[in-house]
Amino acid sequence: MKNNYTYPAKIKRTVEEIVLEFVDFPNVIAIANSEEGLIEIAQEALALSILDCMDQGKEPPSASVVEEGAVYVHVWLPYYKNMAKEVYVKKTVTIPQWLDILAKENNVNFSACLVKGIKEELGI
Numbered sequence: 091m092k093n094n095y096t097y098p099a100k101i102k103r104t105v106e107e108i109v110l111e112f113v114d115f116p117n118v119i120a121i122a123n124s125e126e127g128l129i130e131i132a133q134e135a136l137a138l139s140i141l142d143c144m145d146q147g148k149e150p151p152s153a154s155v156v157e158e159g160a161v162y163v164h165v166w167l168p169y170y171k172n173m174a175k176e177v178y179v180k181k182t183v184t185i186p187q188w189l190d191i192l193a194k195e196n197n198v199n200f201s202a203c204l205v206k207g208i209k210e211e212l213g214i
Contacts, residue, residue: 093167095140097153098160099132113160114151115139132163137170 102109110120110132118139122128143150183204185193193200 091144094164095136095150095153095167096162096164097136098156099163100156100160101128110161110163112136112139112163113154113156129163133165134170136163137165137167140165140167141170 097115098113099110100113102111107121107123108125108128110128112118112132112135115136118135120128120132120135122131140150181204183200192198193203
């Protein structure tokens with residue numbers, strides 16, 4: 091399995107939005123208000139479409155050659171695979187002994203508390 095994929099797409103502009111349609115994935119489109127946002131959305135849509143093909147045991151289509159009027163959208167699949175599944179890492183933390191005793195007596199899940207606390211700290 092390869093990691094890098096590049097596919098051509100056509101861009102159509104309207105007064106309110108920019109629409110990107112992939113030549114080789116006719117049902118996959120990206121819509122945004124700016125070009126910067128459009129490319130990011132297009133990359134995510136393309137990566138999810140490729141991963142969907144692979145999950146179904148199919149090979150992604152070969153990229154078409156488009157003579158003119160196309161942009162090429164590139165994705166590095168490992169990045170999007172990692173986003174699609176939650177990968178956990180082990181952390182060692184130090185807490186006061188009395189807090190450890192109370193937490194164990196109350197069956198506190200340390201990992202869940204740490205995740206919740208970090209998310210609150212980050213505002214997510």
